[in-house]
Amino acid sequence: MSEPFDLSSRKLTTRKGIDTEELTGKTFPYQFDRSLVEDIDLAAATPGEDLNWLEDINLMEEDGVPAVFDRYTNAFLKIHFEIPEGRGDEYARKVLIKHLQEGNSYGVWLKHKHAKFPQPSLGSWIADSPTVGESWTPPRLEGWEQPLGH
């Protein structure tokens, strides 16, 4: 799994776009280097005998750049490498699976803090995923005191 995100450098804007880079403050090597996703076996990474949920994942566009939508973060992940013609969906799916398997999806990463129940950190995308959510405690607002009688 990748290092925890350092969110101190990110700059959230009020624009309508929803982009992974804006949420995490960083980009990832496989957004730029096609060779890093060539070996991804999509059938092996999904349940059942075909592509299962990846059937609904297609190459899209965000801010004029090819992108894949990460439903676990509700944000686009831009793809900056050159995509061979006619293989857009394939590479969109490979980049997304790589992103999920490496634990870089922002929504999945938030599980470390917010998961309320024990569960595999990296879901079904990788075997023997570490468990998160085993020691969740309700957040307390600093300086807040429980009202008398409660």
Add this chain to the structure above:
Amino acid sequence: MVAVTAGERGVRYDIRGLAEPDAVAPKIAKIDGDTAGFDAADLSPRQINLELRRLVYGEGIREVTIDNPGAKHSIAVGILTCCRIRINGSLGYFGCGLVDGPEIHITGRVGWSVAENMMSGVVVIDKNAGSLTGAAIRGGDLVIRGHVGARTGIDQKGGTIIVGGNAGATTGFMMQRGRQIICGDAGGGLGDSMYDGSIYVAGKVASLGVDCVEAEMTPADDELIDRKFRIYGMDRPDTFRKFTCGRKLWNYDNLEPSERKLVL
């Protein structure tokens, strides 16, 4: 974790809304290598789910068989890993909801809202299913070999729902993406207010809902149907009609462009 007692029946729950907060996995499963099985006859739904999670999360079991589920509600929910689960019997409502990854086979019937919000995986039901089957699913395959009730795939955002028999009223209501393949007849109001996605029906359609129109079948549609029927060993009806969104209600692309992203 603080537990609270509330209600006339004195049901205890914790701050997360979890009922039976003190329940523990009964550890009754018989484990053989990476397979396991247990009898659920005398267990509460919470105990069944705790035992199931103990096996697939804690023990690394890849195949679990549950006998005598007794049509209990909310069984096999929230399973977030690749595994195979066989349930010998029937489930009540909200079975197999919120799953992401498992392949589940139910030999009996299921109540309403089976596999609601499924993210990925496969759920196969050998007999009939109630209303709201596959509500809001986002991905994966949901196969019902029998009939289904009303509003199948309501708010569906992805995935494929296959029905071997008939489907009730308002099938595909507010569907936003994904596919439904219905081998039998469909009730009134098919595809009412659907935004996107495709519904294939082999039998009669009682009536179409608002903004649902018939479309031309393409080779890609036939490839999808052939592939799914081959995978699940089902007999394919000779012909299907395809229904999609007429896009007359498609106003919100202009009004709220970013909203469209939220349903992708």
